[in-house]
Amino acid sequence: MFWDPVFDHASSVIGAPPDQVKIIASFLFSYPLAILFVRIPPNRPNLAHLFSLVIAAIYLVPLLGLGTGLIHLLISCFGTYVIVVSLRSANMPWVVFVFVMGHLLLNHLRRKIMGYSADVIDITGSQMVLAMKLITFAWNVHDGRLKAEDLDASQLATRLQHVPSPLPFLGYCFFFPSFLVGPSFDYSTYDSLIKHTIYDIPPPGTSEAQVKATKRRVPHGRKRVAYLHLVLGLVFLGVYAVYGQRAAYSRILTPTWYTWGWLTRFGFIQLAGFIARTKYYALWSLTEGACILTGIGFNGYDPKTGRTLWNRVRNINILSIETAESFKVLFDSWNCRTNVWLRDCVYKRLVKKGKKPGTAQSMATFVTSAFWHGVEPGYYLAFIMGGLVTSLGRQFRRFVRPYFLPPASSPTTAPNSLPKYPYPNLSKRVYDVLGWSMVQINLNFIAGAFILLGFNDCIRAWHRMGWYSPILVGAAMIFFRAGGRRALKQGLKSREQVKEVPSFTVSPPSPMSPKTQPHDELDSKDLRWIKHAFDNPPYQDDGPGVGPDAGVVDSLMQGTETPGSQTPKTA
Template identity: 65%
Template sequence: MLWDALFDRVSEAAGAPADQCKLIFSMLVSFPLASIFVRLPASRPNLAHLFSLVVSTFFLWPFLGLGRGYLHLLISSAVTYVVVASVRSKHMPWIVFVLTMGHLTVIHIYRTLNSIPTSTIEISGSQMVLVMKLTTFAWNVHDGRQKIEDLDEGQKATRLTQLPGPLPFLGYCFFFPSVLVGPSFDYATYNALITKTIYDAPVPDADPTHTKRFKGRTPHGRRRVAYLHLVIGLAFLAIFAVLGARGAYSRILEPTWYTWTLSTRFGFVQFAGFVARTKYYAVWSLSEGACILTGIGFNGYDPKTGRTLWNRVRNINILSIETAESFKVLFDSWNCRTNVWLRDQVYKRLTPKGKKPGSVQSMATFVTSAFWHGVDPGYYLAFVTAGLLSSLGRQLRRYVRPYFLPLGSEGAAKPNSMPRWPFPNLAKRTYDVVGWVMVQINLNYVASAFLLLRADYCITAWSRMYWYSHIIIAVAIGFFQLGGRRWLRKGIPPRVPKSKVPLQVPEVTLSPPSPIAQEDASANATHPTEEDDSNDADLEWVRHDLQSKTKGGVPFDAGLIDDFLEGVETPRAGTPKPKDD
């Protein structure tokens, strides 16, 4: 193609493969395309579906050269739609699960047998995203055929009582900002975006009669948050470009490893883990930013501050990952939309009705995650080890954490609050700091297998790290199994009511379900588009600042971000719209 020569030159200048440069370009061009998409009128939904389908087709086929892979996506989508439409059995979602996962596994096997490196851009990444969408869609249709009293709140919000047509279904499957690397989401959320009902969340402390006039309007803050994600993504992309080769886990396998001191080796493992994460921080921040710019990230309003929230399709929480004090917080903050899929479509679905999920469901979920990632041994070594760490973390929260809680606490403290001086409880903060250190060093240990993949590489790397995480796991499990659990249970301080044991870290809400049920979202009401934002009326009572406020009400950055992004936001009431907007 004409653009191949251009990207060959970009590849030489950037020192990165041409296909990776094309991927980044596709994600960047999604931003201006998203600004067009958000202006498509709700009265013409087919136009929006076609827009996504055409853009995704261009990205995958002529631009990235994945024509054969694109056909795989179409086949998976078509087969799923036929199965969902024709099979009324309660086993229908599992049939879709087996078919889509089987198709994905064939692609993974092909990649492994042909020794295609993970750095090469091929179709398996898009197929992984599609598997989440298709299986979620199947369960949503299944839930729509059940009695509503048999469903939980999340299932009620995402159930589909009517099967959408083929074009809306394909628009959902090939939603262009997420077709390459995600994130995934349910069909009800997509339909609410197309019909503009996604913006109908109630505004805190607002006059209902006043709010009604602005239904369907794009709330304030969309561009600001989207462009912030763009900046964050580009920043982490630059870090990975500079440090990627220096921080590669493959350096552990080199002979020079033995010339380093023990402290240098340990420090390098932590450095390599951070560098590896920056690649994911970059691509997920870029894709999430483009999704937010289409409006699909809108998640209502903060009930306390009235600020707009744009975390509906959040895929990563960088701050929580880097400061995680428990494995629960870590896993909840990493690849969030995949975690939502595993939780809602695997973990919960494997749990018999009326019973609580246990270790069997947890380990099955981790194995499913490994299976979804690929067939390379490193995935299974990494996820089984992560499953053991997660199980160990639950026991620590249940039997050790109560000893460090503040006097009179019942375990309702925030699961991952940043340490602040003066410490309200020094013992608890010490526990948190130790927990943070343990989470980070074990994460960086496990991640080596996730990236090296080959069994011999993983075993060699772990042996050169002296198996430190596995030793920690073995010692801790041995302690709990040989009477430690019973001894700790007896000594739990009386300040924590024993009726509250086991104490659990409060559930982290990864992504609240769509507030608009399908039967409401499919209403044929026509809503104004964002082009109406030129009017002198906006949601003026909603002030979205990305920054927290000090007691004096001044942003901590002294308004620098506000000044930098001046004029790119939705105009407020009384503010004339720029001529070039």
């Protein structure tokens, strides 16, 4: 196309492949387009659907040169729609699942056979997002055909009692800010955006009637939160552009690795892990910001501050990832919408009513997650290691963490051994710091396989890293298996049986807590909204998390490393 020389020149300046420059440009184009989209009146829904379809087609064909890829996406869409409309049996969602995932797997295999590098942009990325949408759509229609008493709260909120016509369905599938790399969401969320009913949630102290009576339909705060994500995405993009090659995991495979000392090698692994994450931070921050600008991110109001929440389609929580003290927090904060999809459309759907989930459900969820990502061996190595560290994290939380906590009988007002910091005491702080360091160093080791992908490259890289993560995991598993868990349990029982000696202390009166600032004083000049925008309140469909192995390790090790664990919740 006529704009290819522009992107080629930008590629030479930035140092990134032209395909990646183009896809970043599409994310940036989505911001001004989102400003136009949000102004489409709710009484013109077909215009909004066509708007997304036209923009998505422009992104795919003339910009990215994925005309054949567009055909693949349309095949998945129309095939799903025909199955949903024509098949009314209880197995309809599973037929859609097999059709969509089979089509995706074929394209993953094609990419593998063609030998595309990670820098090459093909249709599989968009097809992965579309697969989540289509399978979710099939289950939403299926739920609409069931009785309300047979559904849980999240299923009731997202069920579809009428199949939409093809145009709204395609508008949902090709929603322009997110169809390339996500995030995904259910059809009810998209429909409420188009009809502007997504904004009907009343602020604290008001009613829905008052909200509908106001002329302003889009709540305040949308632009500043969206542009905060834009700035954040550009910053991480700049970091990756500058250090992406210098701190790439592939450098571990070069002869230069042996010229470094052990401390330098260890430090490089930690840096490489962080730099690899900045790529995902940049992409997902940019797309989430564009989604917020369309209004689809609106998620009500914070009950404490009254501020608007824009985390409905949040896909990543950077602060939680970088400060995670457990793998539970880490994996719940990474690729959030995929975790929700696996939980709601695979794990929960395989559990029969009145039964508890077990190994079969966990294994099916793990296989789905693995094949959804692709067929490269590095994904499976990373998932297996991720499952092991998550399972061990659960062990430490259950049997080791209580030793660092104050006795249950201690009042929360007890003197703190770490002045000027809130309760708990110093030993718990030390435990948290150690937990954070273990999460980070193991994550950065495991991530090497997720980035390098090839089996030989992954094994060579892990060998040159000294296998430190498998050694730590193996040592911990041997400890728990060789009687460590039994000893820790007995110690905890003895600890609980010790009677606390009553103590009496005379303390001065506690100072009065400052009054909470009224909602109307939190204006745009108050920079605390930045921290508020990064907060991660529970999702409206929050529930059991799904780790990298979907709980397979816990199920297989039940009674040994992980006693009594039958759910995919992570520590």
